[in-house]
Amino acid sequence: MTAPLLRLDGVRYRYPGATQDALQGVSLAIAPRQFHAVLGPNGSGKTTLVRIALGGLMPLVGRAEVIGIPASQWARQDLARVVGVVPQREDNLFPQRVRETVLLGRYPHLSLWGRERAADHDAVNRALAACDALHLADRWLWTLSGGEYQRIRVARALAQEPKLLILDEPGISLDLKHEMGLFELVLGLVHEQGLGVLMITHDLNLAARFADSLLLLEGGRPVAAGAPNDVLTQETVEKVFSWPVAMQTVDGRPQMVPLRQPKESRA
Amino acid sequence: MKWTVLAIVALLALVLSVVLGPAAVPLGELLHSDIVWNLRAPRALLAFLVGGSLGVAGAGLQALVRNPLADPFLLGLSGGAGLGAVLAIALHLPGPWALPIAAFIGALAALGLVYRLGLIGGASLDPRILLLGGVAIGAFAAAITTAIVSLADAAELRNAFLWLWGGLSGASWDSVLLVALYAPIPLAVLLAASRPLDLLALGEESASYLGADVEKVKRRVYLAASLLTAAAVAVSGVIGFVGLVVPHIARLTWGHRHRSLLPAAFLGGGALLAFADTLARTVVAPRELPVGVVTALIGVPVFAFLLKRWTI
Numbered sequence: 334m335t336a337p338l339l340r341l342d343g344v345r346y347r348y349p350g351a352t353q354d355a356l357q358g359v360s361l362a363i364a365p366r367q368f369h370a371v372l373g374p375n376g377s378g379k380t381t382l383v384r385i386a387l388g389g390l391m392p393l394v395g396r397a398e399v400i401g402i403p404a405s406q407w408a409r410q411d412l413a414r415v416v417g418v419v420p421q422r423e424d425n426l427f428p429q430r431v432r433e434t435v436l437l438g439r440y441p442h443l444s445l446w447g448r449e450r451a452a453d454h455d456a457v458n459r460a461l462a463a464c465d466a467l468h469l470a471d472r473w474l475w476t477l478s479g480g481e482y483q484r485i486r487v488a489r490a491l492a493q494e495p496k497l498l499i500l501d502e503p504g505i506s507l508d509l510k511h512e513m514g515l516f517e518l519v520l521g522l523v524h525e526q527g528l529g530v531l532m533i534t535h536d537l538n539l540a541a542r543f544a545d546s547l548l549l550l551e552g553g554r555p556v557a558a559g560a561p562n563d564v565l566t567q568e569t570v571e572k573v574f575s576w577p578v579a580m581q582t583v584d585g586r587p588q589m590v591p592l593r594q595p596k597e598s599r600a
Numbered sequence: 601m602k603w604t605v606l607a608i609v610a611l612l613a614l615v616l617s618v619v620l621g622p623a624a625v626p627l628g629e630l631l632h633s634d635i636v637w638n639l640r641a642p643r644a645l646l647a648f649l650v651g652g653s654l655g656v657a658g659a660g661l662q663a664l665v666r667n668p669l670a671d672p673f674l675l676g677l678s679g680g681a682g683l684g685a686v687l688a689i690a691l692h693l694p695g696p697w698a699l700p701i702a703a704f705i706g707a708l709a710a711l712g713l714v715y716r717l718g719l720i721g722g723a724s725l726d727p728r729i730l731l732l733g734g735v736a737i738g739a740f741a742a743a744i745t746t747a748i749v750s751l752a753d754a755a756e757l758r759n760a761f762l763w764l765w766g767g768l769s770g771a772s773w774d775s776v777l778l779v780a781l782y783a784p785i786p787l788a789v790l791l792a793a794s795r796p797l798d799l800l801a802l803g804e805e806s807a808s809y810l811g812a813d814v815e816k817v818k819r820r821v822y823l824a825a826s827l828l829t830a831a832a833v834a835v836s837g838v839i840g841f842v843g844l845v846v847p848h849i850a851r852l853t854w855g856h857r858h859r860s861l862l863p864a865a866f867l868g869g870g871a872l873l874a875f876a877d878t879l880a881r882t883v884v885a886p887r888e889l890p891v892g893v894v895t896a897l898i899g900v901p902v903f904a905f906l907l908k909r910w911t912i
Contacts, residue, residue, distance in 0.1 A: 408813075411811075412811070420809065422803075425802055437798060437802070440798070440811055443795065445792060445795075
């Protein structure tokens with residue numbers, strides 16, 4: 334049996350000087366063609382989980398492995414050929430064009446003094462095409478809308494030709510059309526290119542619609558994990574997010590509707 | 601095309617600085633003249649090497665501290681070098697190499713202190729603290745320097761003041777040879793860091809996800825750029841604006857990819873300083889302006905003009 338792309342096994346982590354664990358008892362395994370979403374309120378440990386998965390932090394207890402090798406033992410350049418990341422935030426210091434920034438995704442494949450080869454430019458074009466962004470190639474980044482910019486960042490991660498794609502809150506600040514478009518794009522990559530996906534989000538409904546498997550965190554502990562219908566029950570959601578909700582079903586997936594709670598009736 | 605233009609500009613700056621000077625040397629005797637061989641040629645080459653080094657160091661540091669306003673001298677080296685040089689002058693240290701060596705030691709001391717401060721938060725080198733620490737150490741050294749200069753007599757004071765504004769009048773074939781042997785090592789280190797430097801413009805987190813070994817790159821770039829600057833300041837004093845303006849001019853034409861940006865900054869910095877030095881020694885001949893005055897007088901208006909394009 335081949336090792337999963339990413340595997341966390343009983344991970345516990347506490348930041349130096351902190352009085353509480355940031356993560357405790359977290360396990361996760363992502364194979365090719367799987368779309369996993371990690372959910373939870375602010376401060377539930379989602380970003381810590383990404384750092385552990387990428388070897389930026391070492392678990393105090395448990396294991397974090399990428400394709401069977403401990404995440405912290407990967408050379409950064411080798412890891413970047415296997416895992417593409419779309420971080421939550423970044424600001425580009427210098428003005429740059431779209432094609433230039435996507436080409437940065439090829440850097441893990443280049444030798445120290447080597448130039449970009451035709452294959453690298455092909456990979457950039459394929460990544461732009463996959464993200465429906467070829468027509469943006471010669472635009473300056475700062476002329477893009479928020480949704481276009483997110484697609485370009487996904488394209489840059491795809492140019493790395495990774496096996497695993499990690500996205501940290503990719504839908505934040507996007508409007509409906511661009512947010513749905515981005516999720517459809519990611520799901521398409523899972524189906525067509527066989528990527529494994531780990532998406533960090535706090536949008537329960539979109540995660541339930543698109544992901545195969547959810548991991549719900551609260552205060553660094555896993556509350557529920559598995560298929561969306563098993564994880565997103567009214568009881569669990571109300572407990573984790575401390576707000577009353579009603580559950581509905583769309584396309585066979587659970588959807589959460591927050592209920593009104595006027596001030597006088599709040600406990 | 602743009603490389604051809606730059607090469608011609610660089611060559612022209614070198615030729616002009618050999619042909620022009622306060623003493624009239626007929627063109628026909630150019631190749632046989634002692635003034636040309638022993639004074640102008642080494643001085644032109646030293647100006648070119650120093651200007652090129654400052655251009656590359658500035659480009660590297662701007663990417664490292666993620667601040668387009670960074671200048672190689674912003675990180676405290678000028679203060680340390682100035683203090684070393686002024687001490688050498690005040691203590692009447694003998695020999696032609698006393699001043700450059702004292703300045704180099706001063707710059708290295710500042711480099712070490714700033715580097716240590718940059719690591720103050722733990723194992724990770726923090727570029728923001730490098731910047732703040734550099735400014736603080738530089739100001740502290742400058743305060744001591746000013747105290748020493750204020751206690752010195754008039755002739756010493758003038759020497760110290762002129763040195764602080766930079767000048768290439770100490771150029772000799774020895775100093776050219778020294779810089780020509782020393783500079784290629786840090787230059788090669790910076791050139792080898794070209795791709796990680798491109799990635800650093802996205803921030804440290806994104807850079808590491810794209811395969812850059814961020815900690816290693818930050819340390820290498822800081823040390824290489826600082827060692828280049830320390831050598832430049834030792835042989836020619838504090839020459840401002842080359843390391844700030846040249847990388848920006850190069851960016852506007854060559855873009856932000858360091859593989860072409862760094863070589864362009866080297867040629868551009870070399871050409872600018874050779875040209876500025878020619879002006880410094882000819883416009884008020886037989887006296888000489890500090891070359892730092894000329895680079896500032898040329899550099900600031902050019903920079904102001906470029907800022908307009910920068911903010912598009």
